[in-house]
Amino acid sequence: MKDLPDFNAMSDADFRTLARDFVETNYPDIPRYSLSRLHWEDVKPWYLVLSEHGWICPTWPRQHGGMGLTAGKHLILIEEFERFGAARVNDIGPVMLGPLLLKYGTEAQKAEFLPKILSGEHVWAQGYSEPGAGSDLAAVRCEAVLDGDEWVINGQKTWCTLGMDANWIFILARTDKTVKKQAGISFLLVPMDAPGVTTRNIENLEREAEFCEVFFDDVRVPADYIVGGVNEGWTAAKALLGHERVFIGAPRLSSAAMTRLKRIALRAGAWHDPVFRDRYVALQSDVADLGDLFETYVDMLRDGRPIGADVAMLKIFQSELYQRISELMMEVAGEDAGLAQPPEADRQLHAAATWLSARPTTIFGGSTEIMRNMLAKAILDLPS
Amino acid sequence: MKDLPDFNAMSDADFRTLARDFVETNYPDIPRYSLSRLHWEDVKPWYLVLSEHGWICPTWPRQHGGMGLTAGKHLILIEEFERFGAARVNDIGPVMLGPLLLKYGTEAQKAEFLPKILSGEHVWAQGYSEPGAGSDLAAVRCEAVLDGDEWVINGQKTWCTLGMDANWIFILARTDKTVKKQAGISFLLVPMDAPGVTTRNIENLEREAEFCEVFFDDVRVPADYIVGGVNEGWTAAKALLGHERVFIGAPRLSSAAMTRLKRIALRAGAWHDPVFRDRYVALQSDVADLGDLFETYVDMLRDGRPIGADVAMLKIFQSELYQRISELMMEVAGEDAGLAQPPEADRQLHAAATWLSARPTTIFGGSTEIMRNMLAKAILDLPS
Amino acid sequence: MADGLVEEWVENARMIVESARAIVPADGALDRVRKARFDGPGYDRAVMAEAGELGLFLMRVGEEAGGLGLGMRETCELARVLGRGLLPEPVLPAIMAGALLQEHMPEAAMKGDQVITWAWQDAPGALTWQGAGRKLAVQGATGADLFAVVSGDGLALLPRDAVTLNAAETLDGGQLCSISYAAPDAQHPCPAAQSVLEDATLAHSAYLLGLSERALEITLDYLRVRKQFDRPIGSFQSLQHRATEIKVSLELSRAAIFATARRFDTGADALTRARGAARVKLRAAELAMHVSREAIQMHGAMGITDEADIGLFVRKAMAEANLFGAPRVLRARLAELLDEGEAA
């Protein structure tokens, strides 16, 4: 790993140039602008390049091997990587687990796990959801019982994104059945090669194995593979949901989709149709308004102000907007909307791919319905 | 009153011609195509003409002074009157109370009240709603206590449409407070000149006195001014909600609004704008589809089949469609949308009048929300 | 409309649907549908043979030409049932080929021994059939033996080896083809071409209606049993209200399809036919995509898996909603007809 400059001391413009040069220079020969997630075998070269340059964990403190970026600088990095079309790496370790260990982990845990995230030796999966629980994350039934100096885990997790690529998984497990839902949950770290761990792939609507189920059958892990204390896993897990919410609401997905929509319209001869344009500019205005709302949250992050529950509005609007753009794409694509493969072998022209990829955005990460329930109570102060 | 021909023996086409001739020949010199309800003083000449010819109560049996029309013939009559733009008379007596008395009234009640509805001597108001109860009609607090051979009524009714024009009102009153909501309600007839009855007009959003509140302060009516038995008013009141629901869902309001929309668009220079046309034809398709759905219910009426709870779909779609048409009107009207008076003194060109008149359609007669609740349970079999 | 006539089509439709149960059982056969996906033409020629034996391809062949001479109401009722079962076989295209060919419909195609389809569309997003030499969006072409092709020159019946196929896999696991062909020697005059296109548009709408109907049922079943926060999710008012919105669209679509079919059967004029086909298809396409969006959302995470049956409906809707005109094309058509209506 190289010695890193003090990124935060740079001007935004200089850092932007640096990030752009970095990705242009170092991006390996793997797909760009992929609408679906790449698997570890495909994206690994990029992970390793980032790792090698010390760029794999932008938000971690420098003393732990991160770039120590402020929220503002981090945003610039994301923008430049997305502008280039860099693939998203398996980032559950860098984005989810790392910050959690930094906040709640023991020194031993930090020493054991952080370096292996940085190096790519550990690829992590997230085990929160369970079958039948959906957005009710606290309805954890997967159980862990302390037996001597080991936790014995039984149960099932599902919707583990790219879980088939992971060699470790963190899970929420019930460690006390006598208390109310949230109170008896612990956060455990489990190697996926432990005896009793099995997985089953789940194909998404695009018929790609994006998720897996993970089954735990008398799986044993050391007692100290627990983060945040026994029965305190819920607090730890919830604490992570702050900053990410802002980035989920970024206008990038939608603005990139508008560019594809324009190309699809040009191909269909609709670009100069006033009726199409009427809808196009309405969506374009929506994207621009979303951008302005997004910036107000970025300013908060930049100023270190706390992000409130109202940030859910960003996610709600962004995800529904992305879907509406995809719906206009489908309509404009005409007969080609139904094709399984991209026209002219160009994914950018594939309306269905965007339509399908837009579906999970209103379901995962807190469904739109759950978010609206929450907003109604927390922000609009409406009664239960 | 003239001797009436056997209307039901006529062909539909012949009856349509007859109805058209009738309205063209007999309609008095009062406004046509009024978007708002006319008051008694304005519409009385038309009521009296209808009365004089025996056409005021189309659905009543002939032996009681009605026309005895089948549902199919009645529909034709309505169509022809609306095509001509005939004003709607104060029809609560002919439409609501008459059929109720015919079904639940005593012979004495029929003899006393039916002729006076026919002649226009009694103009009736409906007293169902109460302040704060909204769509929860069973939440009746207005109270009637039997004192000797008189009911003593105390309480308040509201949203009595054209109540200021009425000299009689029928009300739902609570006559037993010890049983559950629907069970302790009676249906009473009250002369509005009885001591203790006072009214207060309510102006609608168009600043016209369309409704009134009616207050009852120790109002006394004879014990036999009750219809359907003590504590059985709810059954009687509910039984009336059948056929009307079909007519509320008729496409006429919307299709007439489309004609006005076209004129407003022509005036605004938007009629040939492809963007406007795209929306216009979408609405036009909606109106046509509604017409087809409406016909399926008319067929049921014609065949004497029962109308199910699903008829609420007609009202939901018709009222929301009418509103959507009015919204496009407002947009096309541009700066003129905000004017209090019709452009060129032509009500047909007054977008705001349609917009405002479209608002109550989703609120009164069962709000869209209540209807959707009901449909979800009764038709979609979704759980409570 | 006299009562006797109503009864007659209802009874005919009942009989057709009953016999069609052999290929599209009332409880669905989604396992077969799933297996047929992404495998050759995406459908089973044996099922086409069975459909032929049942006489389905004779529905729109006149009695004088040896067919059943049934109406569009019966055809729509059948199409609705096919849609409910997501039948992948090109039964409707074969019926439309029969409607075009009439007495020229080959015996083997009538019986389903040979698979027949038809081709009409000139260009992407076009509702015109007058061009020749190349046709787009031909359903069931991979696996077909015969092609009834309409153009401004008339109607040609082409064998498989007279056409060049350009096949593309569709989301539902079938194939949609463009075909090119040399001008054939024999062409029949085909005055009914426009009218068959409108019939086909209507029947396709009925297929989408059936698909939507069943997708809603499956979704309602899920809402009734799936629990979250210790309540069936179907008890949440917001989902209830959204479900009623789908239901209203569905009933509008049903009413519009069968009223339009009645008009077609009882001699509607050209403008009424053109408007009716476009309007009914507009509603059905929007319904199918509306149901699809909500079905996925209401199924939650299950909704975005390929293993859930609801996905079969969604992918079929995506594959077929825009055939016979995407909504924007249909609205543009209706806008043109606005002026024709004016002139008339």
Added chain:
Amino acid sequence: MADGLVEEWVENARMIVESARAIVPADGALDRVRKARFDGPGYDRAVMAEAGELGLFLMRVGEEAGGLGLGMRETCELARVLGRGLLPEPVLPAIMAGALLQEHMPEAAMKGDQVITWAWQDAPGALTWQGAGRKLAVQGATGADLFAVVSGDGLALLPRDAVTLNAAETLDGGQLCSISYAAPDAQHPCPAAQSVLEDATLAHSAYLLGLSERALEITLDYLRVRKQFDRPIGSFQSLQHRATEIKVSLELSRAAIFATARRFDTGADALTRARGAARVKLRAAELAMHVSREAIQMHGAMGITDEADIGLFVRKAMAEANLFGAPRVLRARLAELLDEGEAA
């Protein structure tokens, strides 16, 4: 954007709003608003005089011309507060007149001793100001003493007796006028006309934002207290979800208005300004009508009475949502700009 600058406009806006409290109290003055309706010009000249004394009409007059030289962020913050209180007086038109006139703004108009407004619009549904002799949709004209009129010939300051008013009552109880006038002798060049029109569009959007904000608050209050079926209606999920939809639009509108105002204040190019004004107005107009529809529906029967205060907001929204361009006009403008963006 450096922190210092943020602070400065926020502080300025705070001061302006604080002084404006004299004419638009924080708790609203809807009784006064109600009484002013349908009475003469529909507003109170004494309130205009007070606004003048408070210096509001100097906001957009440069410091070198004796004004306050404040930015669009401060102006939007003021406009938002005026909208919350449904202030009927033409304060924003007077500010825009000042922005046009700069050093030519008459002393009496600055102080509010004379009521000034401005006129720009050439034709129904047009966003152009280059024509002369007749101007439409002039706000506050009945009751005004002075008219700042922009045309392709420049900027004219006309006294009341130089213009012929054609007044029409508006739904909110005010009046909207078209004016005609003879070509005046003295005209100033007015290079800022287009820019002031964009500023005015933005400020008007902020007025609609304030109106919407307060209408939502009143509706939420009603949802919290109003009971049906023994529950507050605000506890029903379907209404909750619809209320969050309004809230999201509201926050988008707020963010877009203030971000656009910042761009205006910090030197945006012509295309950015044109797009910004149209987009912000599009959102605000749709927001105001969206809130209006839902506010009525959520108020139930109360919502359709004139006596409920919510109706004042609805009628104001209806009267003003289309000024500076109805949504369809704005989308058409944005569609034109699409090509300019392409060319650039």
